[in-house]
Amino acid sequence: xxxxxxxxxxxxxxxxxxxxxxxxxxxxxxxxxxxxxxxxxxxxxxxxxxxxxxxxxxxxxxxxxxxxxxxxxxxxxxxxxxxxxxxxxxxxxx
Ligand code: SF4
Numbered sequence: 407x408x409x410x411x412x413x414x415x416x417x418x419x420x421x422x423x424x425x426x427x428x429x430x431x432x433x434x435x436x437x438x439x440x441x442x443x444x445x446x447x448x449x450x451x452x453x454x455x456x457x458x459x460x461x462x463x464x465x466x467x468x469x470x471x472x473x474x475x476x477x478x479x480x481x482x483x484x485x486x487x488x489x490x491x492x493x494x495x496x497x498x499x500x
Contacts, residue, residue, distance in 0.1 A: 416499075417451060417468065425493035428466040429486075430475070436483040437461035444478040471495055 436442060442462040445454040451468045454475070471494055476486040488494070 413450075417470075419498040420468075420470075421496040421498065422468055423493045423496070424467065425489045429471075429489040429494070430464070430466050430469060431485040432462065432464055433483055433485055437463075439483045441479045441483050445475040445484075448474050448478045450474065469495065 432442065438459075438461050442454070443456065445464070446456055446462065450472060451470050453466065453468055454462055454464050457463055471488060473486075476484060
């Protein structure tokens with residue numbers, strides 16, 4: 407692997423196997439909570455974004471299961487768990 411590979415290219419090497427349900431969800435009614443905006447800044451996979459209405463949107467596809475959003479935002483706004491067995495991220499090349 408080249409030492410000059412960008413983050414997106416490196417993340418693209420990982421394999422993600424989806425589960426039946428998302429293992430992380432924004433709790434209903436919390437989409438505009440200011441604590442969620444932290445996830446936009448800290449998620450290393452860039453899975454959180456803020457829409458024009460000021461709501462935080464999230465897709466679990468590509469989640470690295472690092473737990474950063476859980477620590478940054480807290481479980482009052484996020485329903486956070488690990489994926490069921492045999493699903494989720496499979497890291498490649500470390
Ligand atoms: S666990 Fe990590 S990669 Fe997954 S959504 Fe949270 S911050 Fe992003």
